[in-house]
Amino acid sequence: MKQIREAWKTAVAAGIADILREKGLDAGMATSSAIVSETPPKPDMGDIGFPMFAWSKPLRMGPPQIALLLADKLAAADTPAGTPKAIGPYLNVFLDRVSTSAEVMASVAGEGYGKSSSLAGTRIMIEFSSPNTNKPLHLGHLRNDVLGESTSRILKENGAEVLKINLVNDRGVHICKSMLSYMAYGGGRTPEDEGKKPDHFVGDYYVKFNDLKKADPQAEEKAQEMLVKWEASDPEVMDLWKRMNEWAVGGIRKTYERTGISFDKYYFESQIYLTGKEEVLKGLENGAFFKAEDGSVRIDLSPLGLEEKVLLRKDGTSIYMTQDIGLAIHRHHDWPFDRLVYVVANEQQYHFKVLFHILERLGYEWARNLFHLSYGMVNLPEGRMKTREGTVVDADALLESLKEIALEEIQAKGREEAMGDAAEIAEKIALGAVHYYLAQATPSKDMVFNPKDSLSFNGDTGPYIQYMGARISSLLRKRDKGEGKAPGGTVRPELLAGDAEWELVRRVAQYPEVVEQAGSEYNPALVAAHMYDLASAFSRYYHDNPILNCEDADTAASRLALVAAVRTVLVNGLGLLCIPFLEAM
RNA sequence: GCGUUCGUAGCUCAGCUGGAUAGAGCGACGGACUUCGAAUCCGUAGGUCGGGGGUUCGACUCCCUCCGGACGCACCA
Known part of the structure; x- marks a missing residue:
């Protein structure tokens, strides 16, 4: 169908060029890429439609006249199988049904109908899902997952080489909360003991942290303290963290299996959250960033019409943005891609806008081919899903x-x-x-x-x-x-x-x-x-x-x-x- | 307040990148099983495309403005 369409475009372009020449005008503008084609609203109006409006001005003729003239020209010319017909301001083509049907049937019968080579030779990395290890997947993840997985499959269908990756958020204060809660209420029990899917088991303790807060006003602070211990690789904390993470990730993987989602590679934040610092320092040297009076490293975002953004705290520690800068570079090193697609909810639009700008500023050629596949929220007929109100759909x-x-x-x-x-x-x-x-x-x-x-x-x-x-x-x-x-x-x-x-x-x-x-x-x-x-x-x-x-x-x-x-x-x-x-x- | 984004039939969504009478599904109402599985099919009603300007031969589509909703605006992720 595409070939047929393209063939007709060329024929129409040639016809228009002819008319232009006859009028003593420059025929150079009538290239086949300048020809707009569409599908007529009703089948009895033909199979391919070419609107003539755009040629009205240069030819100084009404679109219907052009269509008529063009129909005559094409009838006499050597065109692909089919009949051109002027219908109002359109030149519509009625394809030769017998030969087209034969062609279509033959190509469907071949291997992989629908595959194309439009993205052949392109390496595309796509990140999606990105679950937290303190709770099971919810409806929002399902949208993310199906978007990511389907997009990957579609890109592959078009000939791209695709690498699907999952960035697991397995560290941070929220993870410590479920750990604290488990220490208080878990009594050393395992998911098997309770016959629960392990990610739900972990998630339940995260929810129970609310009880803990009531019982212990210091709970929030204790979570912070635990995070410090975690960063210091305290053996006891690490031990529990590993155990609970295995439960959570194991359970989440079961859901992926059930829904047919898969990844070629997992990245864990716990392993990469410190990266990016060197890159930021490099950027500081080459003048992409600057050191503020308080000692923090920042970038001036006025080219984007935005304020400045901190990339390294004054104590030299990194933040979310730093990590994503490092991770992108790291990934390109792991698997040099032509494009990188992030399937992330639209609440992070600002983040990605800035991230992409920073990577470009750092001079990475591939940074121009980063894409934030931003998707909207999934709401319920009753309204928004709210964690606190327990209306999140598991x-x-x-x-x-x-x-x-x-x-x-x-x-x-x-x-x-x-x-x-x-x-x-x-x-x-x-x-x-x-x-x-x-x-x-x-x-x-x-x-x-x-x-x-x-x-x-x-x-x-x-x-x-x-x-x-x-x-x-x-x-x-x-x-x-x-x-x-x-x-x-x-x-x-x-x-x-x-x-x-x-x-x-x-x-x-x-x-x-x-x-x-x-x-x-x-x-x-x-x-x-x-x-x-x-x-x-x-x-x-x-x-x-x-x-x-x-x-x-x-x-x-x-x-x-x-x-x-x-x-x-x-x-x-x-x-x-x-x-x-x-x-x- | 600033930024991004969305607003199409009672509800949920399309609308081919500015073109042919704005399309589906659900719901409502009315029809179709002695024939390949009726988890189906057909018909009817229902829209000044949020309001108002503008650009254009032509605007649901582009620009401006107002109204309404969502999301952002951390040295959190």
């Missing part, structure tokens, strides 16, 4: 409850026997529900997560798309068993040129362009939207047209091939979105 509990509801639904429909392991399917439906819901929203915007809506099997949801995939799979299973009219039939592209079939062919054909755009914009929501469009187009087609049982063998074989192509796109696209594809549900 990731594990959410998945569990969605799974249960899905299972009940399966039982209510009496589908258990038809699908083998009902619990496993229910789990995959729950995952599909959450991941689709989170991936479908534009990343940068805040969103409302409604658990009930996400699981609704009607409408724009993950389970709906999974269902359509299952229905196609069911048809194909039947074909393979020799049911229906297809046996002995031949796939013939001319049987895929009707309006109904063409609707599906077009959407299948558009998929690779969608993946490419999603990659260049770091936006999985584009893929999600296309999955829904395709699934619902299939559903309509399926409702209106017999597939397995249609009149003759050739038609049945052709339609089954078309529907199989739809299935391939669903399999590939859902894969990019971390949504399990289901053969039956």
